[in-house]
Amino acid sequence: MANTSYPASYYAASANPVPPRPALQDDVETDVCVIGAGYTGLSSALFLLENGFKVTVLEAAKVGFGASGRNGGQIVNSYSRDIDVIERSVGPQQAQLLGNMAFEGGRIIRERVAKYQIQCDLKDGGVFAALTAKQMGHLESQKRLWERFGHTQLELLDQRRIREVVACDEYVGGMLDMSGGHIHPLNLALGEAAAVESLGGVIYEQSPAVRIERGASPAVHTPQxxxxxxFIIVAGNAYLGNLVPELAAKSMPCGTQVIATEPLSDELAHSLLPQDYCVEDCNYLLDYYRLTGDKRLIFGGGVVYGARDPANIEAIIRPKMLKAFPQLKDVKIDYAWTGNFLLTLSRLPQVGRLGDNIYYSQGCSGHGVTYTHLAGKVLAEALRGQAERFDAFADLPHYPFPGGQLLRTPFAAMGAWYYGLRDKLGF
Structure with a gap:
């Protein structure tokens, strides 16, 4: 039996109290069965309940057990491949629709937090930090691109300005996105689950979907x-396993590692990140960090292809943290954990329908916090018969990994080695 309690992360240790949720023990009927109580499933459930559907959510472990409760907690706009890349592959009309949606996920999170009074340490402001002049050039063109789609809360930071927002000497500049920001990700998921239940939705934990019965009247089977x-919504992402074989072939779970320091003094915390913004650098294999509500530094980075858990997470991430902030050399690490996200070959999310009544969204490729909230809205619209935005995602081209499941890990690791080298050499 897989371990279904939360990993020993800072988030699990500081989670808001929640009621115990039972496992499914009998046969139930509903309008929509959602598989997975992470952000995609919870967002879908909330939008459906707000529109009068009866919803049942099945979760193999606990609410937010997967990437939703373990990630860096950063609200980052757009997709893992930006709108200009999408434009080149799908043409202007579809790109316009996707571009218009690229900043909606963050707005949905803020609406949910306000409407359902979710306590999740929400803070505004995210910084993209450039390590080279070439990366700075990319940020300048990214700002122009995003502004073309009406996204105006952006400020380019020169070397002097970036020093005012982050105490790291490595950066040549950056871009501040005030509609970005950060949250306690597990508490956001737990708050959304409480909102689902407040509207009459039912969530069963420790209830893995073991088989989907397809056809005119579909059913999801659990052990008991x-x-x-x-309708069924498949929202398992990197934790879906082989439940839907045609989805497993086109995606690969990847692990990312995160550490959290002991609480820092107010003075030290303020000196590192005076405005309490979150930061990610512009490398392909990027580092990201932020302060928590109780003034710890959360620092993440590194990717393990194929999602094995590395033996010593602190040994991988602490040197990255000290490279950015040598002033933390005597600070203790209280928590270290790993979580999986789902990578697609195109690094764009996969959205679609199997038959007439099974819908899915997966493969956020590292941009999950905002995208999943949008995905829930888009899936709910499709179930209500408004498919234009759903179709814009569903029509994106997707490819299986070369060599199938056997070779996808070495291929991706080879690609990562190449991009890591490019980062190091400043290409």
Whole structure:
């Protein structure tokens, strides 16, 4: 039996109290059965409940057990491949639709936090930090691109200005996005789950979907029960396993590592990040960090292809943290953990329908916090018969990994080695 309790992360240790949720023990009927109580599933469930659907959510472990409760907690706009890349592959009309949606996920998070009074340490402001003049040039063109789609809360930072927002000597400049920001990701998921239940939705934990019965009246089977529904939403992402074989072939789970320091003094915390913005650098294999509500530094980075858990996370991430902030050399690391996200070959999310009544969204490729919230809205719209925005995602081209599941890990690791080298050499 897989371990279904939360990993020993800072987030699990500081999670808001929640009621115990039972496992599914019998047969139930509903309008929509959602598989997975992470952000994609919870966002879908909330939008559906707000529109009068009866919703049942099945979670193999606990709410937010996967990437939703373990990530860096950063609200980063757009997709893992930006709108200009999308434009080149799909043409202007579809790109316009996707571009218009690229900043919606962050707005949805803020609406949810306000409407349902979710306590998740929400802070505004995210910085993209450039390590080279070439990266700075990319940020300048990114700003122009985003502004073309109406996204105006952006400020380019020169070398002097970036020193005012982050005490790291490595950066030549950056871009501040005031509609970016950061949250306690597990508490956001737990708050959304409480909102689902407040609207009459039912969440079963420790209830893995073991089989989907397809057809005119589909059903999801768990070890001790089943849910018959008009529609099914598959929202398992990197934790779906082989439940839907045609989705597993086009994606690969990857691990990312995160550490959290002991609480820092107010003075030290303020000296590192005076405005309390979150930061990510512009490398392909990027580092990201921020302060928590209780003034710890959370620092993440590194990717493990194929999602094995590395033996010593602190040994991988602490040197990266000290490179950015040598002033933390005597600071203790209290927590170190890993979590999986789902990578696609195109690094764009995969959205679609199997038959007439099974919908899915997966493969955020590292941009999950905002995208998943948008995905829930887009899936809910499709179930209500408004498919234009759903189709814009569903029509994106996707490819299986070369060599299938056997070779996808070495291929991706080879690509990462190449990009890591490019980062080091400043290409």
């Amino acid at each position: 029960g089943k849910v018959r529904a008009k």
